[in-house]
Amino acid sequence: MQKIVLLLASLAIPFGLVQAQAPTQHANTRFEQLGPLLPTPNTFRTASGAPGKDYFQNRADYDIKATLDDAKQHITGSETIIYHNNSGDALPYLWLQLDQNLFRPNADGNTTETNSINTQRGMTAEQLDPSSVLKGKDYGHKITAVRDQAGKALRYTINQTMMRIDLPQPVGPGKSVTFSIDWNFNIVDAKATHARSGYEYFPKDGNYVYEIAQWFPRLCSYNDVTGWQNKQFLGQGEFTLIFGNYKLALTVPNDHIVGATGELQNPTQVLTPTQIKRWNEARGKGDKPGENPTLIVTQAEAEAAEKAKPTGTKTWVFKADNVRDFAFSSSRKFIWDALNPNVEGKRVWAMSLYPKEANPLWGQYSTRLVAHTLRSYSRRTIAYPYPVAYSVHGAVGGMEYPMMCFNGARPEEDGTYSEGTKNFLILVVIHEVGHNFFPMIVNSDERQWSWMDEGLNSFLEGVTCLEWDANFPARGIQPQSIVSYMRLDSTQQVPIMSSSDNILPNTFGPNAYDKPATALNILRETIMGRELFDYAFKEYARRWAFKSPEPADFFRTMEDASGVDLDFFWKGWFYGVQPVDQTLVKVDWFQAGSQNPEIAKAQARAAAQKRANTISKQRDAASKDQTVVAQDTTMKDFYNSYDPYAVTADDKKRYQDYLATLTPEERQLAEAGTNFYTLSLKNKGGIPMPVIVRMEFEDGTDSVARFPAEIWRFNDVAINKVIATSKKVKQWTLDPFYEIADINTEDNSFPPVAQPTRFQLFKQQQRGGGAAPNPMQQQRQQSPAKQGTGRN
Template sequence: MKKISLLLFFPALLFAQENTTAVTPKQQGKYDTNKFSQMYDLLATPNMFRTASGAPGPAYYQQQADYKMDIELDDKNSKIMGSQTVTYSNNSPENLEYLWVQLDQNMRAKNSQSPLAENEKVSQKLTVGGFADKYLVEGPDRGFHIEYVKDAQGNPMSHTINQTMMRINLATPLKSGAKITFSIKWWYNINNYQKEGGRSGYELFEKEGNKLYVIAQFYPRMAVYNDVEGWQHMQFWGGGEFALPFGNFDVNFTAPADHVVDATGELTNRSEMFTAAQNKRYEKALKSFDEPVVIVTQEEAEAAEKGFSDQKKTWKFSAKYVRDFGIASSRKFIYDAMAVQLKDKVVMAESLYPKEANPLWGETSTKVVAHTLKSYSAHTFDYPYPKAVSVSAEDQGMEYPMICWNYGRPDENGVTSDRIKHGMTSVIIHEVGHTFFPMIVNSDERQWTWMDEGLNSFLEYLAEQELDPNYPSSRGPAKNIVPYMSGDQNFLEPIMSNSETIIQFGNNAYGKPAAGLNILRDVVMGHELFDHAFKTYANRWKFKHPTPEDFFRTMEDASAVDLDWFWRGWFYSTDYVDIGIKDVKQYYVSENPTAELKNVKIRKGRFGVEEGPFVYLIDGDHKEFQSSNKKGLEVAQMQPLVSYINENFSTDEKATIKKPKYFYEVEFNKPGGMIMPILVELTYEDGSKEEFKYPAQIWRKNNSSAKKVYATEKAIKKIQIDPKLLTADIDVTNNVWPKVVTKSKFD
């Protein structure tokens, strides 16, 4: 067979061959650095567990842990003891060789690694008590004391404790689809959280010696096992909070007989725990939708706190499909409640507080709880649990299913400053709101703080503004995050950073995500598209374990808005927004071309060239544009244009034709790295204003420069970018034309 040269069929090869040595590249090739690049390099690959749409896939699974507990509070010794039976269901497709259990109280144990991992410096001014606690007194005995771990037959189970995690070694692997039951007995000494810190513990009222307990992380809790990373058993260092599976709880809590107790779940022996009068008041509260009904009065609480009963009572709670359990107990508690009507059900809003919290709490707390349930339900899904409880615990702000602790009390004279009242209101909204995120939409707080704190701070802002349009919200408005965004880059990290590595925790995990979501809602997507997508995410992932990718993908999937540029910039980088006006040129209509314009060709179709007549827009600073005709011509004076209109437009169309007299070309630049829509406000000479919004895609072919042309009937007096401060622009000095010059006092 005759050999035929490839050059006959591919002559380009000859060209390439001939030029291989002659062509020298002028510069190196470049990688794709366009900020609109899709996020395949950052997001996990979709699979049968988690789909590309952001929804749970057909193979999605999650484990379940059910608890039966007997807990006792030793008030005199500030000690809590418990025995629990856990039934763990392995719904994963894998067999499990061992189980991991969280022992969060071990963060405060004497051998805890947490203090060793923190940097220290000498505090040169301390209270006497503070100095003694720090340097003279041996630390208290804290952390779990595990008395036993036994299987269902009562046999000891091998287990290994590694700081805040305990591995239970199984004799035989727990097969896929199987269950295992085991029991743990434990106790620990409760911390005074005001002295030692912590998300739970007790508050001591020194005058009378009473304690107010808010008890959480109090039992060995099953760790999460999922399709993303297997066991989530990162140590609890104190910053990253918790990842927990759902389950059913039956809890018997024994406390001094004069204590009032509330907890996660429904109280199943209410009639035994309260007096006949108190039960009657509760029945009234079930039908009171406008005002709280006081169930345990201040007089009753004051009488109880004068004695220290040696008797005991056991409160019985049952909670269905919750991820955690919290308890509040004290003889000081006043207790009120009211009913809340949601779309399809009635739930109870409740508050527990000592007399020191009145009149503020009696007037405010339960009503704020009710408002929060209504607001969050409207933006996500109807609150599914039977109640939501707000507990007054000074210096606290922490959440658990159906119950939370919140700070804020009046002074000794009962006077409350606006700062305290607003602070307390915000904390109650925030902590009650956490029942939605992450107690129901169950994200991994140990890994991603922003997925619960950031989303919740955003919804908190909406609830605050719905409560009062003039409410002084601290987080949410875009302008409030500017000081952080414009800060020293050495102390900033992307939102997508592990919880334990964040330097400015509040700004990074709360403030920046909340501001970003408001920007998406107000500027990028609009309320209708955003609200639908956000509600879709909440409903897809309620009672499940979402990841960041699930949120990002769902927001795009349900809105048809490409947001990769936003996630990439706002969540994965420390880029900031800074859009400015670089240049403004005014042009004038003329029938006479400049020398340069004479030779400009205008294409007609793919191959033709327009022959005219032409209209010329000439830069007012052009050397050939004489001052004598600086104003240029009006459209009505241009006979070729008038003739074109008469020949091509109907009478009705002519009536709507614009008659611009002024032509401006505005060049916007972007000193900041973060892409953002351009919001422009024009102010005309007569004082009237007009707003324009250009989508972020205006930057897609040039990430640093964009131009727009304005043809107006009135002269423009002022051009301003983002006049309402909706985009978190860190430098507004370049947002205005003509540039505002600030005179010094010496001018």
């Protein structure tokens, strides 16, 4: 740290008042408005980010009858659809999605998947040919009939995962059209195909768990942005859907338990009197901490059902209003538990369905997590509007649908589990239940913009996890957790604002989930503050609940409702791939020289004595009495006793004359002895972010100074900033709380702080040790007398 002491008399401005740094000429458009990057506001979508007066969305109402064949893993169904055209356009044809066609080996999603041969180790058939797992059966939707309301066949064309129905005459603005479709398909093995829905087979008892979604022909979206959103389903970009009312009559083996989107309409026909009694006992439960869910189907009852044979079928009827999709789950293996908590003044069913293989973990946590998530998300968005939310366990690791989600995390066979398994269950249930809000209510276009549901939901998931347990490792929203991704070469990244199917598969998680979630957390904690962010985020959810927002609607609403210009942030975090990397190059110390002779001459004396205390002077001290002057006093004169640092009457008079020329403010500054530090900063990464600097003072105290990101608006490469302190600073640190995702913190300190080498860091980690796999098993081995029976 360079110390420069300036005398006040040498300053052009009294007491070193700081002159503003002149902007350095540098091409800097980072703080210009997004401008042409966003679509022009119009009467459909306004400049404020709110829906415009002409905003519209079409809808489709479904009446579905389906049968699940448990022996063949096959579904047969028929549906009657009423399509409502609320647009101003006449539509000569309708586009529907046939998502099961993805499981045909020749589907684009399979034939465009790239792979290579690894010559260093053996390869599986699936690695050589990813579609090999689909060759056992004839998968995909089989359309057997498409008819109009009068029963007359309609012409249709199937293009991969899309089907166009040609109408005899266009459905005009404000009009509706009714038609029906019959179809069937073979259900895929969810574990083998890594699919978002399917079955899981349990060889020990010979039974199946079905988690069924993307299972019926469903309407594409037609809107003011894309017209028909009929991009092919390639497997990565999820679903773009429209709202409607649903009724499902599902026929299954009579020993199955079924959960589905919506409310059960015929409980007395499908549930036993005991199950109905337990259902009624569960009403109103879930408001007290630690309150246990009510078991509607116990583990013992589920295990008994596994061994019995069905004697017929039952038809379960469900109804759901104003939802964008419909899913169900069915199995004789299901344990079923429920709570009925109050969520923003309304009773909502929080329920879980899971096989015995999921216990004891699921019985302890799943339904409570559902209730917790509904409460947390409702506070930050809108009150949960639906009557129920399910969490279902099977081979699908994590997938979401209205009122229903499929989740993984399974204990070991002995009933023990690792902390990682427990944490994953907490995270995945919160995440998937949270999807009820994004995109099931705030209905974004998943086929185009994965981040609009995954990123926003991952952010709320992190906040909700921390409300569940303050010590939960909610790494998905912590800035330092995204650093490794942002360090990647730019060729290994794409902007968040990339179409879902064009995001590199190996970076899809960081790009669509973690980076936008981290960005929102940084907005909330560092850029905007919690109060402004929370209000604006809630306003976005309120504006676009049961509507279909685009990215510009989110960006504009966040600025409109908060009064914070965030265009620089959207450009850096969402439209670019540059990282955050600030550097504290150096700190120069300036101190106004005091004109008070009592202070100035004392400081000069101390400095002279320090300079004179050389090593030679120290060694000669023993023989100083042997010098000529010491032994012959006649060699002394006036200067041998003269003290140049003594304060004289003339010194005091000049000082008083000087003080008389000052204003009260200048006099206070002159007597305070203020320290001025010039920080030289560089933005090596590219994204301009706030400058946060911690000052550690010589007296052991510290302080943090914060400067908004606009500090870089004149020069986004290098700036200087003067900070005045009354106390001397011994250590400066940039980003002391790791809140801006700086990819290199080793150059954030001045004076530089020594960092351990890679070898030292490795040794430290080794000495620290690591947690043994599944400590619950270790504990049982150490205390065999306390062992339980495994699952309960």
